[in-house]
Amino acid sequence: xxxxxxxxxxxxxxxxWTESGDGTLAWRYPMAGNEIQYGGSLTVRxxxxxxxxxxxxxxxxxxxxxxxxxxxxxxxxxxxKNWDKLFQSPFKSDVYFFSTRQQVDQRWxxxxxxxxxxxxxxxxxxxxxxxxxxxxxxxxxFHTEISGTRDRYTVEDLxxxxxxxxxxxxxxxxxxxGIPFLDLAANQIEFASxxxxxxxxxxxxxxxxxxxxxxxxxxxxxxLQKILDQKIGMGMVGNNMGQFMxxxxxxxxxxxxxxxxQGGGGGGIAxxxxxxxxxxxxxxxxANQIGQGLNAGSAQTAPAGAAAxxxxxxxxxxxxxxxxxxxxxxxxxxxxxxxxxKKAELLKKLI
Numbered sequence: 322x323x324x325x326x327x328x329x330x331x332x333x334x335x336x337x338w339t340e341s342g343d344g345t346l347a348w349r350y351p352m353a354g355n356e357i358q359y360g361g362s363l364t365v366r367x368x369x370x371x372x373x374x375x376x377x378x379x380x381x382x383x384x385x386x387x388x389x390x391x392x393x394x395x396x397x398x399x400x401x402k403n404w405d406k407l408f409q410s411p412f413k414s415d416v417y418f419f420s421t422r423q424q425v426d427q428r429w430x431x432x433x434x435x436x437x438x439x440x441x442x443x444x445x446x447x448x449x450x451x452x453x454x455x456x457x458x459x460x461x462x463f464h465t466e467i468s469g470t471r472d473r474y475t476v477e478d479l480x481x482x483x484x485x486x487x488x489x490x491x492x493x494x495x496x497x498x499g500i501p502f503l504d505l506a507a508n509q510i511e512f513a514s515x516x517x518x519x520x521x522x523x524x525x526x527x528x529x530x531x532x533x534x535x536x537x538x539x540x541x542x543x544x545l546q547k548i549l550d551q552k553i554g555m556g557m558v559g560n561n562m563g564q565f566m567x568x569x570x571x572x573x574x575x576x577x578x579x580x581x582x583q584g585g586g587g588g589g590i591a592x593x594x595x596x597x598x599x600x601x602x603x604x605x606x607x608a609n610q611i612g613q614g615l616n617a618g619s620a621q622t623a624p625a626g627a628a629a630x631x632x633x634x635x636x637x638x639x640x641x642x643x644x645x646x647x648x649x650x651x652x653x654x655x656x657x658x659x660x661x662x663k664k665a666e667l668l669k670k671l672i
Contacts, residue, residue, distance in 0.1 A: 344477060392404055
């Protein structure tokens with residue numbers, strides 16, 4: 322190898338970065354001890370920025386474009402190195418490229434339920450998940466606060482930190498939105514907007530810009546969801562206890578019939594000692610409960626002036642009750658005589 326070939330190998334006259342794939346936020350140009358040719362070219366593509374670092378201090382920052390590296394285009398580096406106007410020699414500097422493309426479809430979610438204050442329920446533990454997008458907005462700040470001197474810094478390296486920032490501000494977002502939990506599902510865009518507003522300053526503090534936040538789902542833990550379902554059921558019957566008892570009884574009949582049909586064994590509802598006879602007695606109790614529910618519901622809707630008069634029952638309610646009793650008889654929970662007696666009692670109320 323000739324002397325001139327050796328000299329050319331030591332000087333870098335073209336600086337550029339062609340991204341080989343997704344997920345890289347910062348990349349250091351591999352100098353390998355070489356120097357940058359004075360007057361060389363720097364190419365910064367769209368969705369990129371470049372930063373020159375001299376002995377650990379950030380110098381010049383370049384946006385998209387093609388630059389000729391001279392004292393005029395490197396004013397900060399010129400100042401740090403005390404170059405004079407006639408300087409034209411090769412020089413050393415670390416060069417970092419940053420991707421400013423949006424990093425999309427980044428996931429966030431609550432590993433454990435988060436406790437928040439709610440207008441309707443007081444305190445609620447909820448789960449939520451969604452996605453977000455961000456980009457590098459201030460490469461100088463991002464370099465000094467996050468990526469540092471690493472050869473390559475990726476989205477994966479930053480994922481845990483950003484996910485924690487999102488979760489940290491969920492309670493703030495719910496409070497700022499003023500949306501009750503029951504309305505969150507119908508106001509996902511508003512909640513996501515408040516979460517973005519609450520979290521954006523934390524991103525800006527490390528040189529990032531939070532571009533968008535989406536909420537995909539919000540839910541309660543299973544045990545709280547069951548309580549909420551019961552509350553919704555009460556609301557659907559207008560907090561009428563008689564009608565609610567009818568609803569609860571009807572829901573319990575299939576499971577109770579199954580327990581009795583199994584002979585009350587093991588975990589059967591009637592129990593080993595009670596057997597089929599206890600199951601039939603329980604069926605009679607359920608039939609009475611259904612009738613009492615009808616009476617209670619009718620008594621609540623009757624006018625105050627007619628309180629002393631017998632409560633009127635709608636024919637459709639009586640027929641629905643008789644159908645439930647027939648179902649109990651068909652499952653063997655009620656005998657024929659018990660069914661006929663109860664049916665006669667209900668039919669008399671129509672007269």
